[in-house]
Structure formats: structure tokens, C-alpha cells
Amino acid sequence: MTPLSVRFWGTRGSIPAPGRSTLKYGGNTSCVEVRFGDEVFIFDSGTGIRELGLDLIKRADGAAQRGHVFIGHTHWDHIQGFPFFVPAYLPKNKYTIHSVKSIGESFETIFRRQMGINYFPVEVGDMSSQLDFNHIDTSPFEIGDVKVKTSFTNHPGVNLAYRLDFEGSRSVVYLTDHENHASFSGDSELARRQDRAIEDFCRGADLVIVDSQYTEEEYELKKGWGHSRWKDSVALGVAAEVKNLALFHHDPTRTDDALDAISSEAQKIATAAGSSAKVFCAQESKEHVL
Numbered sequence: 001m002t003p004l005s006v007r008f009w010g011t012r013g014s015i016p017a018p019g020r021s022t023l024k025y026g027g028n029t030s031c032v033e034v035r036f037g038d039e040v041f042i043f044d045s046g047t048g049i050r051e052l053g054l055d056l057i058k059r060a061d062g063a064a065q066r067g068h069v070f071i072g073h074t075h076w077d078h079i080q081g082f083p084f085f086v087p088a089y090l091p092k093n094k095y096t097i098h099s100v101k102s103i104g105e106s107f108e109t110i111f112r113r114q115m116g117i118n119y120f121p122v123e124v125g126d127m128s129s130q131l132d133f134n135h136i137d138t139s140p141f142e143i144g145d146v147k148v149k150t151s152f153t154n155h156p157g158v159n160l161a162y163r164l165d166f167e168g169s170r171s172v173v174y175l176t177d178h179e180n181h182a183s184f185s186g187d188s189e190l191a192r193r194q195d196r197a198i199e200d201f202c203r204g205a206d207l208v209i210v211d212s213q214y215t216e217e218e219y220e221l222k223k224g225w226g227h228s229r230w231k232d233s234v235a236l237g238v239a240a241e242v243k244n245l246a247l248f249h250h251d252p253t254r255t256d257d258a259l260d261a262i263s264s265e266a267q268k269i270a271t272a273a274g275s276s277a278k279v280f281c282a283q284e285s286k287e288h289v290l
């Protein structure tokens with residue numbers, strides 16, 4: 001079986017949160033690396049992608065690099081690290097950047113604009129690697145032996161969740177910037193159907209990386225902001241019978257102590273509900289072999 005591993009390079013939502021109280025779970029914004037044999041798949045290019053880029057260069061040891069970057073949407077915490085992704089500046093490298101058409105403008109235009117002269121000294125065009133922008137919708141597609149499925153999430157603007165299925169035997173879901181439908185709009189037939197669709201999207205996955213930004217109290221003030229209460233995300237993982245559930249997109253105010261407490265409470269809730277899933281808060285630099 002081809003080796004498959006997942007490493008978190010940025011677990012934070014909204015804005016980087018460096019400092020002494022976030023050393024364990026990390027302060028970088030969203031970036032996750034999935035390694036399948038020699039292939040590299042990257043979810044989002046928040047500030048965590050800077051260190052991933054340096055590590056990729058070290059690992060390549062002078063060889064050309066290929067990779068796929070899946071961007072959920074273009075909110076800052078998901079794209080702001082890309083200008084610092086050094087492999088994109090090396091001519092022999094090639095990256096395909098996948099995302100959905102955004103509202104009004106193309107994903108590529110928005111992505112390029114963050115490197116406009118008023119924001120950054122170097123333009124995307126000055127990155128001398130080959131960068132291919134692939135505008136996708138919810139039609140499944142394949143990259144070699146990997147099947148890619150997408151789903152829209154409940155988030156202001158347009159956002160995609162991704163599911164990668166490897167050789168038909170293992171699967172990873174990246175579902176961040178998503179708000180539970182029933183929590184947002186109240187219990188209704190429609191909300192239940194929408195939540196069931198997300199549940200089916202996650203069904204049986206080996207690892208689901210899921211938006212868990214808010215506590216109950218915070219959610220009352222931030223309903224409609226496009227993020228979930230972590231307890232809703234645990235319930236989703238249990239219902240979808242996932243094997244590993246990584247709570248992700250941590251609120252910038254969430255300290256290591258708070259995340260330790262959420263990890264253990266979340267695991268207890270899942271176990272008490274009859275799930276055998278391993279539930280934990282995603283930790284920067286940590287690698288998970290699947």
C-alpha cells in the first residue's frame with residue numbers, strides 16, 4: 001500500500017496567533033499537507049505554507065517539485081501565505097492550484113491581486129515556477145490514483161470542502177469554514193437535508209479535518225459568520241462514522257490549555273456516543289500516518 005500521511009502546518013482560523021499561549025497547537029493559519037507516496041497535496045495556503053515550502057525544498061534536495069494546492073476560498077487566512085511559498089519561485093517546479101469561481105471575479109484574479117503592487121513587492125507573474133490555475137465546481141475529478149470530490153459549505157461567499165480518496169481504500173476530508181446548517185438556520189427539513197449531505201460527504205473517512213472554531217458561548221455572538229461550534233463538529237464526526245476527527249481552524253483567542261481541554265472533552269463525548277473515532281484538536285507540525 002502506498003504510504004499516506006497528513007501533516008498540519010497551520011491550524012488557526014481568521015488570523016495568525018503566535019505567542020506563548022499557542023506554542024503547542026501553533027499560531028499559523030490554515031495549511032495541511034497530505035503526502036501520498038511521492039505526491040504532495042496541500043489544503044489551503046494560510047501562513048503555515050511558508051514553512052511547508054522550506055521543508056519541501058529541503059526534501060527535494062535540488063530535484064524538481066510537483067504538487068497540487070486545493071484552496072477552499074480566498075479569505076485571507078487561506079491564501080495569505082502563498083506569496084511566501086518559496087517553491088513557487090523556482091523555475092523547475094510546477095504547482096496546480098485548484099479552487100472554485102468566487103463571487104464576481106475569478107479565483108485566479110483574486111489570488112493574483114493579493115500580490116498586487118499595493119499589497120506586496122513581487123507579483124504572481126514573477127514567481128518563475130509553472131503555476132496552473134484550475135477552476136473547478138462540484139464535479140468529481142481524478143489526479144492519477146486519487147479521486148477528488150468537492151462540496152459547497154455553509155460559509156459567507158463561496159467555499160469548497162474537499163475529499164480525497166486514495167486507491168479506493170483510504171480517504172481524507174478537508175471541511176473547514178463551515179457552519180452547521182441546523183445551528184445556523186434552525187431545525188427544519190431543509191437544514192436536516194443539508195447537514196445530511198455534509199455527513200454523507202464525510203462518511204467513513206479515515207481522517208476528517210473539520211471547522212471547530214467556536215464554543216457554545218462564542219457561537220451565540222457569531223452565528224452566521226460561517227464557522228461551527230466544536231460540539232456540532234464532534235456530532236458530525238460521530239454520525240458520519242469517521243475514523244479520525246481533527247478539530248481545526250482554531251479561534252485565534254483559543255489557548256493551548258483551552259484546546260487541551262476541548263480535545264479531552266470531545267473524545268469523551270464521541271466515545272460516550274458509541275463512536276470508536278479518535279478525536280483531537282489539530283496540532284501544528286504533527287504528522288498522522290493513515
Ligand SMILES: [Zn+2]
Nearest residue numbers: 013014077177
Ligand atoms: Zn478561515
Ligand SMILES: [Zn+2]
Nearest residue numbers: 073075155177
Ligand atoms: Zn472564510
